[in-house]
Amino acid sequence: MKKTAPYGSWxxxxxxxxxxxxxxxIDQPVIDNKTTDGANLYWLESRADEGGRNVIVQRDDNGDPRDVLPRPYSAASRVHEYGGACYTVYDHIIYFVNRDDQQIHRLDTGQSDSKPQAITPANRGxxxxxxxxxxxxxxxxxxxxHHDDKDAEPKNFIATLSLTEPHHMTTLVDGDDFYAYPRISPAGAQLCWLSWNHPSMPWYGNELWQATVNNEGELSGATKIAGSKQEAIFQPQWSPSGQLYFVSDRSGWWNLYRYESSGQAVAICTREAEFATPLWTLGMSTYTFLGNNCVDDCGNRIICCYTQNGLWYLARINISVGTGSSELIPVQTHCTQISAVxxxxxxxxxxxxxxxxxxxxFxxxxxxxxxxxxxxFAVPVPAPDKGIYSKPQNISFATTHGDRANAFYYPPxxxxxxxxxxxxxxxxxxxHGGPTGATSTALNLKIQFWTSRGFAVLDINYRGSTGYGRHYRELLDGKWGISDVEDVVWxxxxxxxxxxxxxxxxAIRGSSAGGYTVLAALTFHQLFKAGASYYGIGDLEALARDTHKFESQYLExxxxxxxxxxxIYQARSPVHHIDRLTCPVIFFQGLDDKVVPTNQAESMVSALQKQGLPAVYITFPGEGHGFRKAENIAQALTQELQFYREVFDIKITDGED
Structure with a gap:
């Protein structure tokens, strides 16, 4: 029989x-590029209990995982600050970016005593x-x-690095502000890539380019084949037979296309679903080709994932060789969140x-x-059949201007x-953060931490979130701090x-851009009684003046x-309207954050304290934009729980931690 105790005290x-x-x-599954049977499988594991170290893991001959990246190395890139696609494997050799020095290192997994060796220059930015x-x-x-001038933006370009000593590095493509997905065709005769320029972000608009590669590796005939300021391309990829595929939102939904020799792009699968996610980290993959590079099996089979109404699905696409028509066949899994295909x-x-x-x-x-x-995960979490996990309920609710917003509700x-x-x-x-992003229904112990103690949780995909088509994504254009805030209130x-x-x-909580929504909701509306801002934004002007290159013109x-x-920036910045904020707020901030600098939290805390309002400020040395260390993650949650219980006068039940 269940015991009776107040909500929030369990x-x-x-x-x-x-x-x-x-x-x-777990992320970034990679197959040794020289194998054809997938026997050499690698992936990346981020481990908070090792100080946030990213470990490259290999499946051994017995099918068991083994760490192949020795301590203290950690595979992580800081391109765009968010990184992504930080390693690859070819002929048993791993090429990876080491977090501490950002150099490319070479590790031969075929030799038991091999150690990582840096193959790019040190201390060159x-x-x-x-x-x-x-x-x-x-x-x-x-x-x-390349970060070579503290007073200027870093320069982005596509580089080549020789795989043999002395590992000479050259610039292959440059001139644009940003690049992604440099991909060589199977025959090595063509190269494709994405590029875009300020003030665009890759999910607003970018360009897909293709060029011929000669015997010396030089490019010629670079041609833009898709994309514009109003069209966002995602994951260009060559089929085993050398045809170029990509995802585009030209229809209003991120769907899959094939580029034909006629110069036309043909839709492979048309539906009101998203076969892409916003390119916050490089190298994301939502589809892959089956088969090998041969006449009879030329990549006409695709495995892909897509999202509809906040849930992700796995599917197979069969393409007819004769007609080019395609058929999408669902693949049954129990998963509602799928990535890294x-x-x-x-x-x-x-x-x-x-x-x-x-x-x-999988x-x-x-x-x-x-x-x-x-x-x-090997972590001993409570088994779901014990009934401890709260199940998300997908809801849609009316909001301002006749629109509807989406969320997942978790009961205690x-x-x-x-x-x-x-x-x-x-x-x-x-x-959620971003703000161009989305939450999901994947098991999140940070949510279950609250629901198992008797809190209800509403996880909102406000207007501007991804996964609901380009129109929904654009409902936040010019309205950040307005539409998202209205949605959390409604x-x-x-x-x-x-x-x-x-x-x-x-209470309301959020991190990064979500932290801004928290502070704006607390300042400009009176619904919430407490808030928690994780490395959030209180001053939009300060963010516009002081953030990294990738997001430096995002607010435009x-x-x-x-x-x-x-x-407008001043009108929507909570720091300038502290007199309208009347409830307690707790702030969590990494002192090494380059995306949302510490001055954001500090200015809010100072302004609140001058008004005599309760403000708790907790900092974490050595943490950046998002906390990696287990002890810091645990401390933040513990103090946030204590904060809510004090604000809401929730008495602790005997036996509670």
């Missing part, structure tokens, strides 16, 4: 320490990401970002999660349809405790109106032209 087996130890992620091996010219292609031969790999399972690396036999787990859930009849739980509204009211939350115990689209429209 003891839970999901401790802050457990959440922190369960935060490692170079950063690398998004690798592609060009075996024809025996070189590595990558995106390079890779393939070789008749096998595909992907990272998947569901409402009751965290990120796992292997799909596309002939038999059998899906098996390659790697899953605990197998050992219940509240008194008639009581309503405190509600935590979560604002979402909170929706939950209250349905009797699912205590109107006197509403979200807010307005700066400094010409400085009045």
């Amino acid at each position: 003891p839970s087996p999901i401790s802050a320490q457990l959440v922190a130890s369960a935060t490692p992620t 170079y950063r690398f990401a998004d690798f592609c091996v060009d075996p024809t010219h025996h070189r590595l292609l990558c995106v390079c970002e 890779a393939g070789c031969g008749d096998t595909a790999w992907f990272v998947g999660a569901s409402a009751d399972t965290g990120n796992q690396l 292997q799909l036999d596309t002939i038999t349809g059998h899906c098996s787990t390659v790697r899953e 859930c605990n197998t050992s405790f219940q509240a008194r009849t008639g009581d309503k739980p405190p509600l935590i509204v979560i604002c 979402g909170g009211r929706y939950v209250i109106d349905h009797g699912l939350a205590d109107p006197d115990k509403l 689209r979200l807010v307005g032209t700066y400094p010409a429209q400085a009045d």
Whole structure:
């Protein structure tokens, strides 16, 4: 029989320490580019209990995982600050970016005593990401970002690096502000890439280019084949037979296309679904080709993932050789979040999660349809059959201007405790970062941490989120700090109106751009009674003046032209309207954050304290934009929980941690 205790006070087996130890992620499955059967499989694991170290893992001959990247090395790129695609493998040799020095290192996994060796210059300000091996010219292609002048923006370009000593580095493509996806065709005779320029972001508009590669590896005849300021291209990729595919949102939805020799792009699969995600990190993959480079199997089979209404699905696309027509066939999995799709031969790999399972690396036999787990978290989280996990409920609610917004509602859930009849739980509204991004239904112990203690959670995909088409994404244009804030307020009211939350115990939390939504909602509306800002933004002008290159003109689209429209920036900046903020706020900030500098939190805290309002400020040395270390993740959660309990006067139940 369940014990009765107030909402928010329940003891839970999901401790802050457990959440922190369960935060490692699995990402970037890579097949040795010289193999044709997928036998050499690698992936990346981020481990909070090792100080946030990113470890390259290999599946050994027995099918067991083994770490191949020795301590203290950590594979992580800082291109665009967010990195991505930080390693590749060719002929048993791993080429990876080391986090501490941002140099490319070479590691021969075929030799047991091999140690990483740096093959790019030290202390020269170079950063690398998004690798592609060009075996024809025996070189590595990558995106390079050069920081050589503190007073100027870094320079981005596509570089080549010889795979043999002395590992000479050259510039292959330059002239634009940003680059992504340099990819060589199977025959080594063509190169494609994406590029874009300020003030665009890659999900607003970019260009897909193609060029001929001669025997010396030089380019000629560079031609733009897709993309514009109003069209966003994602993941250009060559089929095994040498045809170029890509994802475009020209229809209003990110769908898959093939570039024909006639110069036309043909839609492979047309539907109101998104086969892409915003390119915050380089090298993202939502589809892959099956088969090998031969006449009878020329890449007419594709494994892909796509999202509809906040849920992700896996599918197979068969393309008719004769007519070019295609058929999308669903692949049944229990996953509702899917990413990092890779393939070789008749096998595909992907990272998947569901409402009751965290990120796992799966292997799909596309002939038999059998899906098996390659790697899953070893952290002892409570089994879902114990009933401790709250299941997300997909909701759509009315908001301003006749629009609708989307969210996932998580009710309080605990197998050992219940509240008194008639009581309503405190509600935590979560604002995802970006703001161009989305939340998901994948098991998130940071949410279960709250629901298992008797809090309800509303995780909102406000207008401007991805996964609902380009029109929904553009509803935030010029409206950041307006539409997103209205949506979290209307979402909170929706939950209250349905009797699912205590109107006197509403909190709001968010990180980065989500932290700005938190502070704006607390300042310009009076619905919420407490807030938690993780490295959030309080001063839009300061952000426009002081952030990294990748996002330095992001606000041009979200807010307005700066400094010409400085009045809008000031009007939407909570720091200038502290007199309207009347509830307690807790701030968490990494002292090494280059995306949202510490002055953002410090200015808000100072302004609040001058007004005599409760403001808690907690800093973490050695942390950047997002916390990597387990002890810091646990400390932040523990102090946030204590903060809410004090604000809402929730008495702790005996036995609670």
